[in-house]
Amino acid sequence: MSMSMSKQALPLSTPVAVIGAGAMGAGIAQVAAQAGHPVRLLDNRAGAAEQAVAGIRAQLTKLADKGKLSPEAAQAAAERLSAAASSAELADAGLVIEAIVENLEVKRALFRELEAICGADCIFATNTSSISVTAIAAGLQRPERLVGMHFFNPAPLMALVEIVSGLASERQLADTLFDTAAAWGKTPVHAKSTPGFIVNRVARPYYAEGLRLLQEGAADCATIDAVMREAGGFRMGPFELMDMIGHDVNFAVTKSVWNAFYQDPRFQPSLIQQELVDAGFIGRKSGRGFYDYRAGAERAQP
Numbered sequence: 624m625s626m627s628m629s630k631q632a633l634p635l636s637t638p639v640a641v642i643g644a645g646a647m648g649a650g651i652a653q654v655a656a657q658a659g660h661p662v663r664l665l666d667n668r669a670g671a672a673e674q675a676v677a678g679i680r681a682q683l684t685k686l687a688d689k690g691k692l693s694p695e696a697a698q699a700a701a702e703r704l705s706a707a708a709s710s711a712e713l714a715d716a717g718l719v720i721e722a723i724v725e726n727l728e729v730k731r732a733l734f735r736e737l738e739a740i741c742g743a744d745c746i747f748a749t750n751t752s753s754i755s756v757t758a759i760a761a762g763l764q765r766p767e768r769l770v771g772m773h774f775f776n777p778a779p780l781m782a783l784v785e786i787v788s789g790l791a792s793e794r795q796l797a798d799t800l801f802d803t804a805a806a807w808g809k810t811p812v813h814a815k816s817t818p819g820f821i822v823n824r825v826a827r828p829y830y831a832e833g834l835r836l837l838q839e840g841a842a843d844c845a846t847i848d849a850v851m852r853e854a855g856g857f858r859m860g861p862f863e864l865m866d867m868i869g870h871d872v873n874f875a876v877t878k879s880v881w882n883a884f885y886q887d888p889r890f891q892p893s894l895i896q897q898e899l900v901d902a903g904f905i906g907r908k909s910g911r912g913f914y915d916y917r918a919g920a921e922r923a924q925p
């Protein structure tokens with residue numbers, strides 16, 4: 624029964640704080656607000672949180688216009704969302720979900736700061752794609768309170784959420800986040816903190832072999848993408864998927880998994896990806912990646 628399935632889910636009255644108002648943070652904030660939680664969004668880039676809140680409200684209106692959400696539900700979710708000006712405003716949060724830059728030291732520093740601000744019962748969650756949850760938690764006075772809660776892009780549409788336990792994570796908190804994700808309409812899975820967790824580990828060769836084929840001149844991106852989509856049955860080919868994720872993020876994940884496995888050649892990052900990152904051609908969000916997304920571009924979007 625659904626009641627027993629979500630018996631450990633956080634009550635909807637629990638304030639949720641989302642830190643990092645980029646692609647993932649905005650999506651996660653939308654999911655939590657639509658589920659019924661009061662949500663505060665914080666970013667250290669001036670104006671970013673306000674901009675993200677406006678963007679989410681526009682998304683909610685669009686969903687209501689399309690009939691996918693009632694106008695009342697869209698309005699209520701919009702009202703539950705707000706931008707925070709500083710971390711001091713997150714003191715009442717029962718759950719903090721961090722979705723900032725993929726960097727261990729920066730994430731550790733943020734959680735250390737939060738430890739001094741949030742109540743003892745507040746659960747800390749990280750949306751990291753590839754950094755060890757064990758290592759992020761180790762920077763805390765109470766590492767047991769931190770669990771990975773790894774959403775996929777775009778968070779409002781993708782069902783899967785990996786609930787990642789570090790070595791010190793308290794199992795009961797992982798169960799609470801599992802049930803909470805389920806109550807939010809997601810499909811959670813438990814995973815241990817190993818490099819890349821489940822999806823990013825299994826997906827590494829998908830990108831790596833696509834990149835090797837491209838480098839060997841076997842076929843172009845559009846052909847490889849079409850083959851994987853049409854013959855392979857994947858929803859997206861490797862290049863269009865990397866463009867959607869963002870090469871900055873994807874390259875960071877690749878390097879992180881490669882280093883975590885002591886530079887095992889199976890996970891070796893590609894020079895093509897390095898070039899794209901160096902050029903700032905980081906995918907859809909920059910208008911250019913493997914494909915050109917700028918208005919009037921000669922090469923159509925995939």
Ligand code: NAI
Pocket residue numbers: 642643644645646647648665666667668671721722723724725726729733750751752753773774775776867868869872
């Ligand atoms: P993004 O670059 O779109 O957004 C990151 C946001 O965090 C930016 O707005 C930035 O200003 C803010 N930020 C950076 N440092 C901060 C700090 N110390 N305090 C407050 N805000 C800070 O990145 P994206 O794609 O949203 O990724 C965020 C996290 O989610 C990363 O850990 C990434 O690995 C993970 N992730 C990314 C996925 C993707 O497909 N892009 C999928 C799943 C997880």
